[in-house]
Amino acid sequence: MPKRTPAAHKPVARVLPLLGVAHLDRGFDYRVDEEQSEAAQPGVRVRIRFNGRLSDAIVLERRNDSEFAGELRYLDRVISPFAVYPAQLSQLVESLAARYGAVRSDIIRSAIPPRHAKAEESDLSTPWEELGDASEPDLSSWSAYQFGESFVDTVLGGGIARAAWQVAPGDDWAAALAALAAKIAVDGGGSLIVVPDQRDVDKLERALREIVAAKQVTVLGNATGPQARYRRYLSALVGQARIVIGTRSAAFAPVANLRLAVIVDDGDDNLVDNLKPYVHAREVLTTRSALEGCSLILAGHSRTAETQLLVESGWAHDLVPSESSLSARRPAITPVGAFGFQVARDLQGGTTSLSGPAYQAARRALDRGEPVLVQVPRKGYAPILACGNCRAPARCRHCNGPLGLPGDSHGGHEGQASLPTCTWCGRIDSKFRCTECGSPRLRAIVLGSERTAEELGRAFPSTRIVMSGGNKVIDEVPGEPALVIATPGAEPHVADGGHYGAALLLEAATLLNRQDLRATEEALAKWAAAATLVSPHSKGGEVIIAADEALAVVQYLVNWDMVAAARAELAGRREVRFPPAVHMAAVDGADAALDHFLSIAELPEHAEILGPVPLPPGVTLPGEYDEQRFGPPQRALIRTPLGPRSQLGTALRNANAARSARKDELPLRIQVDPIHVG
Template sequence: MPKKTPAAQQPVARVLPLLGVAHLDRGFDYLIEEADSDAAQPGVRVRIRFNGRLVDAILLSRSSDSDFSGSLRYIERVISPYAVYTPTMAALIESLAARYGGVRSDIIRTAIPARHAKAEEADITTPWEELGTAEHPDLSAWSSYQHGESFVDSVLTGNIARAAWQIAPRSDWAGALAALGASVALQGGGVLMVVPDQRDLDLLEAAFRRHLSAKQITVLAHSTGPQARYRRYLSALTGQARIVIGTRSAAFAPVKNLKLAVVLNDGDDSLVDNLKPYVHTREVLSTRSAQEECSLILAGHARTAEAQLLVESGWAHDLLPTPEALEAARPDIVAVGAFGINLARHMQGGTTSVSGPAFQATRAALDRGEPVLVQVPRKGYAPILACGQCSSPARCRHCNGPLGLPSVRGAADGAQDSAALPTCRWCGRVDAHYRCSECGSPRLRAIVLGSERTAEEMGRAFPNTRVIQSGGSTVVDEVPAGPALVIATPGAEPRVAEGGHYGAALLVETGALLGRQDLRATEDTLTTWAAAATLVAPAAQGGAVIVAADEQLPLVGFFSRWDMVGAAAAELQARREVRFPPAVHMAAVDGADAS
């Protein structure tokens, strides 16, 4: 092996090994060979030998000497000449690591995609303007919001404007964001928008394509392959990608001259990274807004306690619909209590009752030739069962896990579908001869109804009506504008074709949402209800939302008035009283007693 010669200028490199170990999350000194000197610049990825094995590392800096008194190893090689770890990225990752008590290498693995050699051969130098033709969009949609026009003016003039945007019912949120984003890009600014899932991303991309060419929109989604992801990352790094939209990981895209950052539905669980330190997209973009001095929009039909805290602190401001716009857009919302929509729960039979306002709204919508949305929190048939005689929870005789009927699809075809029988949700065993351990009864009733059972019962309550199911592994994106009952789980509600709307929405099994043992139960419930209500026709056109919940509940009152700010303020105040986040910061340390 030929002898290596240190670089003539600044031969010492300080590198950060990407090991994911807290006590090794610091710089180590290595030597740079003269042959690698030009490529080994701060921010590039390198390969080093650490503790006898080859690992990836980030080159942090170069210097003329080292504080280490021993002999230094050479960097094995420079993986790529692209400086993917820019000073801006370094500041962001260091801030997030300090905030979350994590290690930089864990966040780097999430933020920077793996290198793909083929991607580096692609064209990433053609200016954004030459990638296609663009049209100046219409920004009039923002005039329906209080101070909306002045907010848009602030963003376009380069001022820092931060807002919690409460999207009005029936509002084209994707169109409004795309118009603003395209306007910023046409003035030379960078735009970054992050949404929770692929359905929202498809809507946003389609809205952008009304103003821009496809190549002028950079999409980073969960489904993006490794080569395309790395190429698009480099496109943003070099300044070619001026508009980046995507799901969670897109929050770290190195958009140059960033002027506008947007996160949609920041309370959605999918915006939290599933690897430690579990960084939230909202925190990534709010940190970038502070460090890169760009405008920020926290958008959603509802509002989280975290967004409300930012507003109350003065760091962000309200962006609310005008009273006139809200009144013209929102449907009539009526709470009918748990018995207003009473679905049969006994597995051996029963009667479903849809009475009063629920029946009237449903029948009126169907008679007008409009579909009716029925939102059910759980998929499957009957996820949780109990004894039909004494109401004791139905338990597995093998592991004592809860019994349920996940699905009955396929049983009607004559096949022996094991899921049509009581099945343990823990061990998966089927109990074909169930008897209650308390009273010995073989009868079963559902504690929680799934979308399949709800579809059956609603079909019986409204015979000769088409029933469409959307949820689980079968999500319907769009339904025709004719009369139908559309049974959907949260997040799987189909849009009505040709820009249509639902004539009514029934929100059933609300106890499954409100009764969750979760800090965000009320937030998530309101978000789920609002997502359904915004698909319904305005009250002036007969649109109605029927909530099967007690009208005395504060959350139901906020929803009935469409007071999302009031709900968020009440939630934040409740957390202040019991000293829960985000009113206070909490940390938990787990470990063995001996440690």
């Protein structure tokens, strides 16, 4: 091997090995030879020999000398001359690693796409203006919001404005954001818009293409292949891409001259990385707004407690529709009680019925030639029972649990139904009598989209049925009579900017009664997402919800007061001292792992440890956790008062590094401010 000569200028490179190992998450010094010197600049990928093996690394800085007393190894090679880890991204990763108690290379894995050599040969030099022609954007929709015009003026003027944008019912959020992003781009600035899923990416891309050329929109979505993803990342890196849209990982896109960052529906689970350290895209963008001095929009029809905290702290401000605009756009919303309408089947008579308000609303919309949306919280079949006389829920005489028909769970027909069985204790009740009225008659209350479709088909025998949910999500339906049955998040839009004539929100209690801290917040978000697809009440649009009108969350929906709902939710979190009113970490693992971790963690003052307790329902450890070997997984919650966000994260990172250094193999997962606490 030819002798290598150290670089004449700054012959030492401090690099970060991309190993994902907590105790090795620090800089290591390597020598740079003269041939590598020009390319081995801060931010580039290099190959190093580490512990006898070749590994990838990022150059953090070039130095004149090293504190290491031994002989330095040379860099093996420079993988690419592109500085894919620029200074702003480095600062962002450092901040997030401290926030989440994370290993930097785990965050870098999510932030920077894998290299694809062919992508580096693409045209990255053509300026954005020459990629196509942009038309003048129409920003008039922002005037329907209080302080909307002044917000837009501040953003376009290069100032910093941060807003919690409550999108009015029926308003086209994608068109409004597209217009603002296009105007910023025409003026020479960059915009970054992050949405929960590919459907939203497609909707936003269509809106942008009405204003700018296809090549002037850079999409980083789930459907983007490896080569295209890396090429588009480079396009943003070199300043060619001015409008970047995408799903959660797009939040890291190195947009040059970033003037506006946007996150839509920040309460959506899809915005949380499913790999450690489980970073939330909202945290990425709020951190970028603070570090890079760009404006920020947190947009949605509803509002999370986290966004409300930003408003109440003064860091962001309300951007809400005016009273006149809201009144003109929202549908009439009527609660009819948890059992106020049901698609039900009388078990003795075999008849199907849809009760008054729901049937009448659906019938009116269909008669006007409009589709009707039916939101059902779950797919498939899941019948429960109610009294056939008074419609009170049928309860187990032993434990008071709800009675169901387990034998009918896969769509059995009349005559095949099993005996009423408690869904809690499993006891059979062959001699049911209603505790309210004494009637022995039972009605099967439809739960599940497939069962709902069957029963609605009987109630409206001549009407087309459309189903959307699970693996078969329909993007849009024509504006003609149909019953559209969809699970939350899978509701089709009506073609050509149309609206549903009515929406029936079934099984509201199913969403509200989940064992989750965010159950109420998420239920309201799902109802609002469906209601906003309905025509204004001035055009006959109406929403019927099967929920008790005395519930505060139902009144927030009826009055479309999402700010009050978020304010109440945050107040409730403060009362029980849960996020975002406090900082909290969930540490999951075997008993022995938790005990050791908590014993070595030097937690901040006033830290409080809750548990350990069993994992919440539906929560599992990643990978193949061997319960026979390690015992049932447990969860410990560490709670600290609000303050510098890095204090708890730093303590967790140090303790995790100590575990890593002693090669502790017991499984352990750490999540800071997890979206689901239990």
